Amino acid sequence: MKIRRFTDNGRQKFVLLYNQIKASVINKKSIEKGFTKNLKAQVKNLLDDKSLSEETGIKEEIEFKNFNNSFEFGEYLNNKLKEKSFSSIAYDGNLWDWLSLYYFDIVFHPKARGYSEHRYILSEDWFTRNRHLVRTPWYIVNIYGKNGKLFLAKETYTGTDYLEQFISHRISENYTKFAEIAFNLYFDKKNNEPKPGFSKKFVKRNKQKTLIKGSLGRLVDKLNQYNEIYDIWEMKVTDIIQLLPKEFNELKEH
Amino acid sequence: MAKNTLEIFKETQITYKGSNPDLKINLIEEDENKIDVEVSINIKRHQFEDNCIVSFQPYNNRGAALKPMIMGTVGELNKEDKNVFKYSVEINKDDARFRLLVSKVGKFKKSNVNRLVGKAEIRNFFEDETEKSEKKYDSLLSTREDDIGAIFKLDMAPQRVPWLILKKGCRIKYNLDHNVDPVMKTLIYTSVVRDIVKTYLIDENYSDCIFKDKWFQLISKKLSLPVKEFPENLIDFEPTQIDREALLWIEQVVETMVSSLADRNGLTLIQKFKNFSQKNSLGVDEENEEY
Numbered sequence: 001m002k003i004r005r006f007t008d009n010g011r012q013k014f015v016l017l018y019n020q021i022k023a024s025v026i027n028k029k030s031i032e033k034g035f036t037k038n039l040k041a042q043v044k045n046l047l048d049d050k051s052l053s054e055e056t057g058i059k060e061e062i063e064f065k066n067f068n069n070s071f072e073f074g075e076y077l078n079n080k081l082k083e084k085s086f087s088s089i090a091y092d093g094n095l096w097d098w099l100s101l102y103y104f105d106i107v108f109h110p111k112a113r114g115y116s117e118h119r120y121i122l123s124e125d126w127f128t129r130n131r132h133l134v135r136t137p138w139y140i141v142n143i144y145g146k147n148g149k150l151f152l153a154k155e156t157y158t159g160t161d162y163l164e165q166f167i168s169h170r171i172s173e174n175y176t177k178f179a180e181i182a183f184n185l186y187f188d189k190k191n192n193e194p195k196p197g198f199s200k201k202f203v204k205r206n207k208q209k210t211l212i213k214g215s216l217g218r219l220v221d222k223l224n225q226y227n228e229i230y231d232i233w234e235m236k237v238t239d240i241i242q243l244l245p246k247e248f249n250e251l252k253e254h
Numbered sequence: 255m256a257k258n259t260l261e262i263f264k265e266t267q268i269t270y271k272g273s274n275p276d277l278k279i280n281l282i283e284e285d286e287n288k289i290d291v292e293v294s295i296n297i298k299r300h301q302f303e304d305n306c307i308v309s310f311q312p313y314n315n316r317g318a319a320l321k322p323m324i325m326g327t328v329g330e331l332n333k334e335d336k337n338v339f340k341y342s343v344e345i346n347k348d349d350a351r352f353r354l355l356v357s358k359v360g361k362f363k364k365s366n367v368n369r370l371v372g373k374a375e376i377r378n379f380f381e382d383e384t385e386k387s388e389k390k391y392d393s394l395l396s397t398r399e400d401d402i403g404a405i406f407k408l409d410m411a412p413q414r415v416p417w418l419i420l421k422k423g424c425r426i427k428y429n430l431d432h433n434v435d436p437v438m439k440t441l442i443y444t445s446v447v448r449d450i451v452k453t454y455l456i457d458e459n460y461s462d463c464i465f466k467d468k469w470f471q472l473i474s475k476k477l478s479l480p481v482k483e484f485p486e487n488l489i490d491f492e493p494t495q496i497d498r499e500a501l502l503w504i505e506q507v508v509e510t511m512v513s514s515l516a517d518r519n520g521l522t523l524i525q526k527f528k529n530f531s532q533k534n535s536l537g538v539d540e541e542n543e544e545y
Contacts, residue, residue, distance in 0.1 A: 087287035087314075087344055124402055126411045143318045168459045170413045173318045202458060221462065224413075231357035231368040233322045234307060239365040 001102075003058045003080065005095040010052030014097055015121055017042055021108075025115050032110040047101055056095065058083055066106055070152035073106070074137030086142060093122040096135040107133040109157035119159070130167045131159055144179035150187045151179075153194050161199040162186065162216065169220045171227065178223060180237050182216060185251040198251070213247035266300050268354055268374035276300070277354055277374055282340070284347045293339045295331065297356070302371055304329030306358045312341065315349040315377075328356065352376040394468055395446070399427050408446050412463040416450050418442070436526035443512045443523075451504050455485070476510045 006014060017039075025034030046052065060080045067073040077099070081089060089095055100107060100120040107120065118131040130136050133156065140148035140163070151163035166172050166182060188195050201217020202209050212218070222244055226232050232240060241252055269275040276297050283290040293310060306328040313319035323341065331337050343350065356372030396415050399422040406426065409417040420426040429435045430442070451473070454466040470481045485500035513524040 085287060085344055087346060124400075124409075125407070126409055168412060170411060174313060176318055176321075202461070217462075229370055231307070231309065231322075231355045231370055233311065233355075234309060234357055234368040236366065239367065242365045243362065243367070 001061055001063065003056050003060070003062055003095075004053040004098050005056050005092065006053050006098045006101075007051075008094070010046070010049075011094050011097050013046060013052060014101055015117075017046060018117055018120055022115050022117060030110070031108070031112060031115065035108070035110075043101065043104055053098055056084075062102070064102065064105075067156055069154055070133070070137040070156050070158070071141070071149045073103075073134075073156050074139075074141035074148060074152055077134070077138040078141040081138065090139070091122075093124075096122045096132060099134045100132070103134055103156075106156045109155070111155070112157040114159070127168070130163070133157065133159065136163070136167075143176055147179040147183035150183045150194050160194070162194055165199050165201070165216050171220060171223055175223065175227065175232060177233065177237060177240075178219075181223070181240055182219060184237065184241060184253070185214075185219065185248065186216065195251070214249075214251050218247065219244070265370045266302075266356070266372040268297060268300075268356070268372050270354075270374050270376050277376075279352060279376065281347065287346055288342065288344050289347050289350055290340065290342050293325075293341065295325065295337050295339075295354070296335060297328065297372065298332050300356075300372060302328040302356055303358060304332070306356050306371060307368065309355050309357070310339070310341070311353045311355070312343040312345060313351050313353065314345045315351050319353075320345075322353075322355070394465065394472060395450070397427055397430060406442050406446070408449050410450065410453055410460075412460050413465070415465050416446075418446055436523060436529075440512065440523050440526075444508055447511050448504060448508050451507050455500070455504070473507055473511065477507065 020042075021035060021039050024036060024039060025031050028034035058081065060083065062080050067076065097120070104120075108115075116128075116131065118128040119133045122132050122135055123129045130139070136159075137148075137152050137156075140151055144151075151160055151166055153162075154160050162182075166179070172178050186195050186198050187193075198212065198215045200212060201215050201220075202211055204210070223232065223240075226240065226243065241248075244252070268277055270277045270279065276295065276299070278294045280292045280294075281289060282292050291312075295308070297308070304327060308325040308328060308331060309322040310325055311319060311322035320343065323339075325331060325337065325339060352374075353376070354372075354374040355370060357368035358371050360367055360369055394415060395418055397418045397420060400419045401422050402419055404421065405424065406418060406420050409419050420430070426438065426442075430439055450469065454460050454463070454469060460466045470484060473479075473484075474481045485497065485503045513522065
């Protein structure tokens with residue numbers, strides 16, 4: 001199918017429909033029960049109604065299929081959207097929300113643990129924009145390439161804590177090699193999965209806020225510090241990793 | 255026991271405005287998502303070592319930075335009186351920011367490092383002149399216009415000043431900047447300050463945010479209350495619940511920071527609000543009033 005984007009009216013209808021779906025899920029206390037046959041039919045009708053969306057001019061076609069994880073989904077979308085420049089589509093809510101609708105069955109899944117509208121409707125707010133389950137995989141793959149695996153290792157209907165923690169720091173945008181450093185430290189290449197226990201900077205232990213040594217948040221602290229004294233863009237990732245203090249030793253691969 | 259000695263020094267500021275700046279950036283062409291710039295540079299006067307590397311990095315204020323472009327070594331650039339580079343940058347004009355870095359290659363322990371010796375951060379290059387001339391101090395709340403659905407919204411992120419985004423085409427920014435409507439200003443700022451303080455208190459993503467520190471220092475000064483006595487300990491984080499005392503404290507902050515905000519004549523914003531409402535109900539021509 002050709003990639004389309006909502007008209008303003010179409011997007012408004014999608015927002016209203018999602019609000020209905022969300023209300024039903026809250027009412028029935030589960031996606032499985034709340035996402036009723038009737039609502040499923042409305043999703044299909046909205047997608048089929050060509051007057052509510054328009055062509056994008058993108059030559060590549062997309063198909064509906066399942067992906068093993070969000071990273072594969074992001075790679076697929078990045079490949080399909082490569083004809084368009086980043087800035088021409090990055091903030092196009094009408095495009096991303098139409099893609100949300102097209103892939104609704106893989107991003108709105110009975111096993112999903114959240115149903116915030118920001119997952120399906122692109123937010124204007126910097127903080128919640130990156131919770132979009134279709135745009136964010138594309139964004140991460142587009143900007144960070146294979147290193148994005150660290151943040152997109154789970155199913156297409158799940159946002160990860162590594163992603164949330166990474167993207168909430170400005171340095172992730174200003175210094176994109178940050179993802180490569182994080183991937184080197186926190187991705188278990190042998191088992192092909194993120195190393196658990198390092199995504200949060202603080203956890204609560206015995207009712208005390210406890211700092212996690214070597215965590216992603218601590219890496220942010222160190223990179224912010226290095227950024228003040230070094231041109232970290234010009235430095236090799238291996239040199240920066242070597243600079244990190246002892247608390248990171250167990251994460252460094254020798 | 256051996257100790258490492260750290261040499262702390264401040265990098266040289268590369269100038270980009272005023273008379274005869276080191277760095278000049280001219281906008282050659284623009285379209286919706288792209289700009290062409292011409293960058294001229296002459297940093298001879300700073301006497302950096304010849305092998306220092308000079309790089310130029312455009313970045314998007316709303317998105318990721320682009321890979322820095324190497325202009326050359328200081329030695330190469332110093333051979334000419336003027337070096338001109340042309341770059342085509344895929345960033346919208348209003349969101350474009352630039353950074354110029356001069357670094358010196360060296361060693362720290364076993365790592366090769368590029369120590370910063372010179373720097374220019376150009377954050378408001380394309381801001382219009384009237385906005386620039388009014389910015390005489392570092393604001394803790396930036397305002398800008400955008401095509402948003404609501405009349406205003408707060409946009410916060412760690413490590414940057416909170417933004418109050420105002421709907422384009424409604425003259426709200428003009429009205430706020432020029433104190434045209436104290437009622438509007440009071441209502442908007444009351445809501446925004448309350449949200450900022452709440453977010454800084456409860457959201458752990460801001461635990462190391464320098465602007466949270468700046469806000470808290472200001473609040474501390476206004477309330478004459480040390481930051482360590484702020485009610486963070488009255489908030490239960492799992493799930494987040496704000497104690498009644500903390501809520502009262504937030505209201506006190508809002509009152510001090512907004513309602514009791516006095517102008518140079520000692521007139522508070524809430525007093526202006528009252529005056530405005532009274533005069534408005536009496537049919538006074540507001541266009542002839544000064545606020």
